[in-house]
Amino acid sequence: MPESQFTKMQLITIAIQILAIIIQVFCIFVSYYLGSKKDKQEYRLRIKEERYNNFYFPYIRLLYSIHAWDFASCNQPKCMKDFDKIISENIRHLDEKTISLCEDFSSAYIYFSWFYAYCVEPSPEVIPSETEASKIYDTIFFTIGYSILLEAQSIASELDLPIITKPFLKIFSDRSQGYNNLKVPKPDFP
Structure with missing residues (x-):
């Protein structure tokens, strides 16, 4: 019988060397992946922190500044303008659900502002009265606000920040009821 070119010891040494290379490559891939x-x-987390600091916190601070837990309506022109501005300037920070509410929010803001600016009511088929416009705006304001507050609470939890939305969540939830049944007119001015 011919003698093998490699002894058992040499084969074991070669196998150990190959295994060492495989383990090194595996460790490199695992450390890269991790x-x-x-x-x-x-x-x-940095993106969420930026969203929170640039949009959610200023929005909540605005709610605190007007004592939003204590008001019956948010349809004062100055208040409306401030909220419209903060939402429209920070739309890139909104979550998908809130973005889907933005068109209705803007439409309601435009219609309600129209009453104040021109003191003219559109035809009753569009909006029956200023009271109805106020109701539409309030419902949408509280609906979009509730969505914003829920997202702010979620981000604050992830970032281990204090939950500063609590005074508003129940109020906004209750006041946003009826949004699904609401017909929001779209701006169509001459």
């Missing part, structure tokens, strides 16, 4: 996963998590 590092990129950590980077993604940190990036997502």
Whole structure:
């Protein structure tokens, strides 16, 4: 019988060397994967922190400044303008649900502002009265506000920040009831 070119000891040494290379390559891939996963998590947290600081916190601060837990209506022109501005300037920070409410919010704001600016009522088929416009705006304001507050609460929890939305959540939830049955007129001015 011919003698093998490699002894058992040599074969074991070669196998160990190959295994060491495989383990090194595997460790490189695992450390890269874990590092990129950590980077993604940190990036997502930075984005959420930016959203919270640039939109959600200023929105909540505005609610506190007008004592929103204590008012019956939000349809004062100055108040309406402030909320419309903060929402429209920060639309990039909104979640998908809130973005879907923005068109109705803007339409209601335009119609209600029209009453104040021109003191003219559109035809009754569009909006029956200023009272109806006020009701439409209030319902949409509280609906979009509730959506914003829920997202702010979620982000604050993820960032381990205090939950400062509590005074408003129940009020906004109650006042947003009826949104699904609401017919929001779209601006169609001459």
